[in-house]
Amino acid sequence: MVNQEDPRVLRTRQLIRTAFRALLRRKGFDAITIKDIAQEATINRATFYAHFEDKYALLDEVTEQAFHEMIPERVADAQEFTDEICDQLILMTHQYIVDFYRICRMDSNSMAKLVDEKIKKMLQQTIESIFLKGGTHLGPDRHRIKIMAAMTGSAIYGAAHYWLNVEEKDRTDGLVDIVRPYVLNGLGLGV
Amino acid sequence: MVNQEDPRVLRTRQLIRTAFRALLRRKGFDAITIKDIAQEATINRATFYAHFEDKYALLDEVTEQAFHEMIPERVADAQEFTDEICDQLILMTHQYIVDFYRICRMDSNSMAKLVDEKIKKMLQQTIESIFLKGGTHLGPDRHRIKIMAAMTGSAIYGAAHYWLNVEEKDRTDGLVDIVRPYVLNGLGLGV
DNA sequence: AGGGAAAGGTTGCATAGGCAACACATTGTA
DNA sequence: TACAATGTGTTGCCTATGCAACCTTTCCCT
Numbered sequence: 001m002v003n004q005e006d007p008r009v010l011r012t013r014q015l016i017r018t019a020f021r022a023l024l025r026r027k028g029f030d031a032i033t034i035k036d037i038a039q040e041a042t043i044n045r046a047t048f049y050a051h052f053e054d055k056y057a058l059l060d061e062v063t064e065q066a067f068h069e070m071i072p073e074r075v076a077d078a079q080e081f082t083d084e085i086c087d088q089l090i091l092m093t094h095q096y097i098v099d100f101y102r103i104c105r106m107d108s109n110s111m112a113k114l115v116d117e118k119i120k121k122m123l124q125q126t127i128e129s130i131f132l133k134g135g136t137h138l139g140p141d142r143h144r145i146k147i148m149a150a151m152t153g154s155a156i157y158g159a160a161h162y163w164l165n166v167e168e169k170d171r172t173d174g175l176v177d178i179v180r181p182y183v184l185n186g187l188g189l190g191v
Numbered sequence: 192m193v194n195q196e197d198p199r200v201l202r203t204r205q206l207i208r209t210a211f212r213a214l215l216r217r218k219g220f221d222a223i224t225i226k227d228i229a230q231e232a233t234i235n236r237a238t239f240y241a242h243f244e245d246k247y248a249l250l251d252e253v254t255e256q257a258f259h260e261m262i263p264e265r266v267a268d269a270q271e272f273t274d275e276i277c278d279q280l281i282l283m284t285h286q287y288i289v290d291f292y293r294i295c296r297m298d299s300n301s302m303a304k305l306v307d308e309k310i311k312k313m314l315q316q317t318i319e320s321i322f323l324k325g326g327t328h329l330g331p332d333r334h335r336i337k338i339m340a341a342m343t344g345s346a347i348y349g350a351a352h353y354w355l356n357v358e359e360k361d362r363t364d365g366l367v368d369i370v371r372p373y374v375l376n377g378l379g380l381g382v
Numbered sequence: 383a384g385g386g387a388a389a390g391g392t393t394g395c396a397t398a399g400g401c402a403a404c405a406c407a408t409t410g411t412a
Numbered sequence: 413t414a415c416a417a418t419g420t421g422t423t424g425c426c427t428a429t430g431c432a433a434c435c436t437t438t439c440c441c442t
Contacts, residue, residue: 007233008399008428011202033389042198044430049391199398199429224419235400240421 002050013051015041017062020055024104029059029111056114063118070096071126080134081127081189083180090179093123094160094172101164116161124153137188152183193241204242206232208253211246215295220250220302247305254309261287262317271325272318272378274371281370284314285351285363292355307352315344328379343374 002009019041023032032055038045052058070092078085096119106112128149131138138145159179163169184190193200210232214223223246229236243249261283269276287310297303319340330336350370354360375381 002428006400006428007235011233012429034391035389042202044198045390046392046431047429050428054390193398197398197430203399225421226419236420237401237422238399241398245420 009051012041012043012047015043016048016051016058017065020058020062021066028105028107029055030108056110059111059114060118063115064122066100067096067119067122070099075126075130078130078133081130081187083184085130086180086183087176089123089127090156090160090176091172093119093156094163094175097160097164116157120153120157123157124149127152148187152187155179155183155186200242203232203234203238206234207239207242207249208256211249211253212257219296219298220246221299247301250302250305251309254306255313257291258287258310258313261290266317266321269321269324272321272380274375276321277371277374278367280314280318281347281351281367282363284310284347285354285366288351288355307348311344311348314348315340318343339378343378346370346374346377 004010016037019037020032023036023040027036034048034055035045037055037058038048041048052061072088072092075085075088075092100106100115104111128146131145131149138148156179159175159182163172163175166174168174181190195201207228210228211223214227214231218227225239225246226236228246228249229239232239243252263279263283266276266279266283291297291306295302319337322336322340347370350366350373354363354366357365359365372381
């Protein structure tokens, strides 16, 4: 395997990611071939396989990168799961989903499922890391913390996703007003 | 020497050019080192020398690239040296000079001289190529055509450069109104 | 069903680029 | 002046990428 810190490797991987994101804006995921990606990235097809097993692995990484680009600094650095952090997580998740469905042609079920799973996972990890940073009220039980993070992430994601089909979907304050109390009460942080 | 059509070479050279242009916006030419360029381009310093002899060669290429980016298509494709083409050459040259002096810190005499010479040369080549494409009224004498192109290019460049110090320098129509008749009359194309 | 085109992967070899070390030149400074 | 620091330019060795060739798998057309 290649050395992930070699500048050539960093550049090549970035080229591939950028090319893939550009392609997603004009083609469906299923219709994109490795050849397409290699051409768009101006790299050799064989080189692609030195970095990614297949386009699914690439999608995974791109999804993760996009998540990191969208997460507000205050959330990433948060020491505690406050109202404000909760709101930002809800809004960001909603925005992420909206962007993804608007920019990419979600004509592929396999892609939609992969992206959904990935975002949920990233969300859960983010929440868990916040729980762990602040000496949390949830107690020291690592298992319990993980489950609470999983539930919270899933709840936020599920609501944000559902909101796509709501009539007032532009009114994100409506979404926040419903989700925040639910999550905070569930965590025993209710006001 | 490296193969100029290898995709790696094309990418590397582009990285170097882009890095150099970025550096020129925040440092004087004399203050820019090869190390700076290599760092900005995320390439190795030794790699720089595989592509350019020194930063002067790079400046030459970047100047030429910028010229090609600015030249209007109608001028590049022109079959004849018409009034309109003449006007566009004047305006473009003026714009090029203005941009260069605005964007780059022209604190280096060596740089200013190199850039000036290069633009003049590009201008003369462009004009000569137009003369050669249209069965010109200048006759078949290649030598004569070259001199006419050199004079025309120098005249346009000189005027555009002088215009930097004119009070109404924003009024480029004033520049055009002076240069166009001069050049066209000189070429025996007067109206 | 069958057969050809296109995509997915893999491999060996040639070349470009990364890295570290070196000698030399230039500059700044005590 | 001297000497330390920084920049220039080069070299040898190693790794990543390009390229062409190859086989396999998938798809699609009749």
